[in-house]
Every structure is written in structure tokens, then in C-alpha cells.
Amino acid sequence: MSDTIWDTLRGQHDALNGRRILEMFAADPRRAARFSATADDMRLDYSKTLIGDAERAALVALCDAVGLADRRAAMFAGDRINETEHRAVLHTALRNPEGGPVMLDGADVMPGVCDTLARMGAFCDAVRNGTRTGAGGAITDVVNIGIGGSDLGPAMAVQALAPCHDGPRCHFVSNVDGAQIHDVLDGLDATRTLVIVASKTFTTIETMTNARTARDWMEAGGGDPAQQMAALSSATDRTADFGIDPQAVFGFEDWVGGRYSVWGPIGLSLMLAIGPGGFAEFLRGGRAMDTHFCQAPWAGNLPVLLALVGIWHHQVCGYPTRAVLPYDQRLARLPAYLQQLEMESNGKSVAMDGSRLAVPSGPVVWGEPGTNGQHAFYQLLHQGTGVVPCEFMIAARGHEPALDHHHRLLIANCLAQSEALMRGRSLDEARDRMAAAGLEGAELERQARHRVFEGNRPSVTIAYPRLTPFVLGQLIVLYEHRVFVEGVILGINSFDQWGVELGKELATSLGPVVDGTQSAGTRDASTAALVDFLRAHR
Numbered sequence: 001m002s003d004t005i006w007d008t009l010r011g012q013h014d015a016l017n018g019r020r021i022l023e024m025f026a027a028d029p030r031r032a033a034r035f036s037a038t039a040d041d042m043r044l045d046y047s048k049t050l051i052g053d054a055e056r057a058a059l060v061a062l063c064d065a066v067g068l069a070d071r072r073a074a075m076f077a078g079d080r081i082n083e084t085e086h087r088a089v090l091h092t093a094l095r096n097p098e099g100g101p102v103m104l105d106g107a108d109v110m111p112g113v114c115d116t117l118a119r120m121g122a123f124c125d126a127v128r129n130g131t132r133t134g135a136g137g138a139i140t141d142v143v144n145i146g147i148g149g150s151d152l153g154p155a156m157a158v159q160a161l162a163p164c165h166d167g168p169r170c171h172f173v174s175n176v177d178g179a180q181i182h183d184v185l186d187g188l189d190a191t192r193t194l195v196i197v198a199s200k201t202f203t204t205i206e207t208m209t210n211a212r213t214a215r216d217w218m219e220a221g222g223g224d225p226a227q228q229m230a231a232l233s234s235a236t237d238r239t240a241d242f243g244i245d246p247q248a249v250f251g252f253e254d255w256v257g258g259r260y261s262v263w264g265p266i267g268l269s270l271m272l273a274i275g276p277g278g279f280a281e282f283l284r285g286g287r288a289m290d291t292h293f294c295q296a297p298w299a300g301n302l303p304v305l306l307a308l309v310g311i312w313h314h315q316v317c318g319y320p321t322r323a324v325l326p327y328d329q330r331l332a333r334l335p336a337y338l339q340q341l342e343m344e345s346n347g348k349s350v351a352m353d354g355s356r357l358a359v360p361s362g363p364v365v366w367g368e369p370g371t372n373g374q375h376a377f378y379q380l381l382h383q384g385t386g387v388v389p390c391e392f393m394i395a396a397r398g399h400e401p402a403l404d405h406h407h408r409l410l411i412a413n414c415l416a417q418s419e420a421l422m423r424g425r426s427l428d429e430a431r432d433r434m435a436a437a438g439l440e441g442a443e444l445e446r447q448a449r450h451r452v453f454e455g456n457r458p459s460v461t462i463a464y465p466r467l468t469p470f471v472l473g474q475l476i477v478l479y480e481h482r483v484f485v486e487g488v489i490l491g492i493n494s495f496d497q498w499g500v501e502l503g504k505e506l507a508t509s510l511g512p513v514v515d516g517t518q519s520a521g522t523r524d525a526s527t528a529a530l531v532d533f534l535r536a537h538r
């Protein structure tokens with residue numbers, strides 16, 4: 001069934017035959033409304049794409065052909081849909097503290113979730129109101145040490161919600177490169193800093209190396225690790241071995257994947273920054289998008305539509321990458337966050353049943369906030385030979401009322417870019433401009449060609465009232481479920497990440513070679529030569 005739909009979609013793509021997005025608007029005065037959808041106050045506009053009624057119908061048919069409703073129900077019901085790790089996928093329960101029971105193997109997981117959330121809240125209150133202090137007084141700074149899902153979510157969210165900060169300053173260390181922890185700890189007071197070790201497994205080499213360095217720094221600086229270290233992990237035996245006070249350990253279960261973990265203990269730094277009330281709003285926003293995802297029909301369902309547009313552009317049209325372009329400086333880390341969410345989830349070439357994928361896996365995701373990107377890589381977006389579908393994000397209002405003129409310019413730039421990508425500029429229009437500038441003859445012709453924009457380049461725009469904790473929650477869940485839907489359509493297990501293992505194993509075995517305690521003899525010639533070069537220059 002789905003094979004036929006893929007054939008239909010490929011046929012539709014082949015038949016586009018020079019179709020222009022602008023002509024689709026001309027032919028359908030209601031196109032903007034008919035190819036937009038809303039969830040609460042969030043609007044997704046995908047009308048600036050070449051998707052018409054027929055293409056949308058075929059894409060939506062894919063959802064039924066792959067049994068999306070059943071897969072969605074299975075995820076929310078706690079079935080072990082992460083089949084290669086035999087795990088349930090229930091991060092949705094973390095944002096359900098105000099909802100009903102969530103059953104796993106016959107037991108409700110919600111009492112445990114709510115208990116941990118309450119403990120996090122009490123811990124944050126104590127740190128924020130100065131009841132839980134460091135050796136030198138109230139906590140002024142928090143350093144979250146973690147990597148991947150134990151870093152990107154809270155780091156992105158803490159930056160995104162800066163206007164809501166009323167707690168200690170939060171810093172993030174992820175890289176094993178000593179430069180990062182050196183620069184972060186430099187200037188902090190070891191007696192008034194809280195160090196959070198965030199690691200689901202509590203074995204990740206980067207995190208454990210940084211955690212030991214931070215503990216040494218704290219001890220050397222007169223701080224008290226027993227009071228000033230916390231851990232966020234599923235491995236409470238290992239946090240105890242590390243010497244972290246059990247009262248400051250917040251656990252979560254194996255049904256929370258790393259890249260889906262910001263909603264629970266891994267979000268502790270965010271809760272410290274914005275308070276338990278703000279964190280509850282963040283959860284509510286996420287929950288609202290869960291509800292929308294579960295209830296809205298496919299053709300009005302934001303995560304589903306975003307996924308289908310992604311499938312159209314990557315798997316059907318063959319565009320290899322996708323740009324995420326938040327016109328929201330505080331979402332500067334969102335592209336990096338989405339790189340893990342999307343590429344670790346759907347960057348796979350084997351289907352759930354072990355067979356080779358019949359269609360390409362997920363695309364490369366990249367991006368930067370606008371307007372900065374406009375003065376860097378947008379040249380390629382507009383005039384490069386390849387097409388890069390773009391995802392713009394823009395708020396109606398900023399958080400700086402006195403600087404509203406900045407925000408109006410930001411909106412104008414965001415809308416101008418999607419318009420320019422679609423509209424383009426023809427050779428005739430470019431010639432007119434050159435003639436108006438006084439050029440003529442061969443020089444006019446030559447110069448005009450450099451000023452042509454092919455246009456017809458697709459984009460979607462996600463618009464929202466203002467970047468609040470609620471809206472950030474909605475936005476993240478929009479993307480989480482988009483990834484889920486794409487994974488179901490592709491037949492991928494979006495919840496494992498075996499692709500990161502080989503590099504970890506080789507790094508471990510290379511350690512003694514770099515140290516010089518083992519020879520590079522059995523490595524490939526390139527690796528051995530690079531080890532020699534680097535050792536010679538140490």
C-alpha cells in the first residue's frame with residue numbers, strides 16, 4: 001500500500017513540470033489559509049511550497065498506510081516501541097503531571113514522575129531562596145555537566161527563556177576539550193557554585209571526565225561537593241559511587257531517551273533558572289502539543305504536517321538538507337538541539353525489521369538565527385545550484401517593549417526572506433534594474449545574469465505570539481512528534497542510536513595509543529601517522 005503511495009508521490013514530483021508556487025497562490029486565493037494550520041496560538045504555514053491538494057492527499061494517505069494512529073497510540077500507551085533496546089518510549093509522561101495515569105506493564109508511572117518533579121521543585125526552591133547553600137553562602141552559579149541529550153535540551157531552553165530567569169546563573173559544559181570547562185569555571189566561586197552531573201548512564205566519558213575535574217576544582221577552591229553537587233541519572237548506583245548525596249540525585253527511567261529528556265530531571269538547570277512555576281508552564285506547553293498531536297486530524301495536525309512537508313522535500317524531491325532559521329536570537333541553540341533530535345533519531349539506513357531502507361533516511365539539519373544567517377549563508381539559499389528547504393520561526397512580539405522597532409524589523413526580514421525565496425527575480429527584471437542603473441549592451445547582459453534569483457524555493461513558517469515557557473514547550477514537542485511521524489513513515493526505530501557506538505569504542509581503544517603505552521601498530525596507516533605527528537608535537 002505505502003509502495004503505491006511512494007510511486008504516486010514520485011510521479012507527482014516528476015509531473016511538476018516547472019510549476020511555480022506563485023502561480024499556485026494566483027490560482028487559489030485561499031491557498032494561504034488552506035495550507036496553514038494552528039495548534040493553540042501557534043501557526044504553521046506551508047503554503048510557500050509546491051505541495052498542492054493532490055500532493056497533500058498522497059502525503060496524508062501515507063499516514064494511514066503506515067498505521068500512524070496505531071503507532072502513536074502504542075507510544076503513548078507505553079508499548080515497547082523501541083524494539084532494538086526493548087524499551088517503552090514514555091517521555092510524554094514527564095509532561096503529564098496534571099493528567100491521568102500512564103500505564104507501563106500494568107503499573108501507573110505517574111506517581112513516580114510527580115514525586116521526582118516535586119523533589120526537583122523543592123530542591124530548586126531551596127537553592128533559589130538560599131536555604132540550600134554552598135560552603136561560602138547562597139548559590140550564585142550552576143554548572144550543568146552533560147553531553148548530547150543531557151546538555152542540548154537544557155542549554156537551549158535556558159538560553160531561550162532568558163527573560164524569565166530569576167534564579168542563579170546557569171552555565172553548560174559538554175565537551176571533553178578541557179578548554180570548555182576551564183573557561184566556564186574560570187571566574188566562578190567554588191564555594192557558591194552548584195555542579196550538576198547530568199548523564200542518563202553515568203558512564204559517558206566526556207561527562208565523567210568533566211565531573212571529576214569539577215569536583216577537584218571545587219575541593220581545591222574550598223567548596224563542598226557533598227553540598228554542592230547534584231546528579232541527574234538513571235544509574236543511581238553509579239551516582240552513589242561518585243559520592244553524590246542521594247538527596248541531590250534525581251532519577252529517571254529507561255523509557256526516557258536522552259534527546260527527549262529535558263522534560264524531567266535533565267531539565268533541572270532550567271528549573272533553577274526560571275523556577276518551578278515557569279517549568280510547569282513549559283511542561284504545559286509540551287502537553288498542549290501532545291494533545292493536539294493526538295486529537296487533530298492529519299491534515300490539520302502540526303507535527304504531522306511538518307513531517308509530511310519534510311518527507312516531500314527530502315524523500316520525494318531529493319533535497320539533501322533542511323535549514324532551521326529561527327528569527328529569535330534566544331533560539332540560537334535550537335538548530336543544534338534539532339540536529340540531535342532529528343539526526344540521531346532518523347539518521348538510519350536499516351528499517352525496524354532489519355531490512356535496508358527503501359527510501360533515504362532523514363536529512364542533514366542545520367541553521368542559525370536570522371538575521372545573522374542572512375549575512376552569511378543565505379547567498380547560497382537564494383542563488384546556489386541546490387535547493388535547501390527552509391523552516392522560519394518568528395514571534396509576534398519580543399520581550400523588550402522598548403525595542404519594539406527592532407522586533408518589527410526582525411519580522412519584516414523573516415517574511416522578506418521566505419517571500420524572496422519563493423518569488424525570485426527573473427532575467428527580465430534584472431535587466432530592467434541594470435538599465436535603470438545606466439548599463440547597456442553586453443555589460444548590462446552580463447551583470448543582469450548575476451542578479452537573477454530562480455525563486456520557487458520552498459519554505460515553511462512557524463509563527464507564535466511570544467517565546468514564553470509554554471510556547472517553547474509547544475515548539476519542542478512539535479519537532480519531537482515530527483521526528484516520530486517521519487520515523488514511522490520511513491519504518492525506522494527513531495529511539496535508538498547505535499550509530500554513535502563504534503566511534504566511542506575506537507576512542508577508548510585509541511586512548512593508550514595516544515598516551516604512548518600501546519603501539520599504533522595495528523591501526524590503519526593514516527591513523528598511525530596522525531598519532532605519530534600529534535605525539536611528536538606534544
Ligand code: F6P
Nearest residue numbers: 148149150199200201204258500
Ligand atoms: O551520543 C549518544 C548518547 O547516548 C546520546 O543519545 C545521549 O543523549 C548522550 O550520549 C549522553 O548520554 P548520557 O546522558 O548517558 O551521558
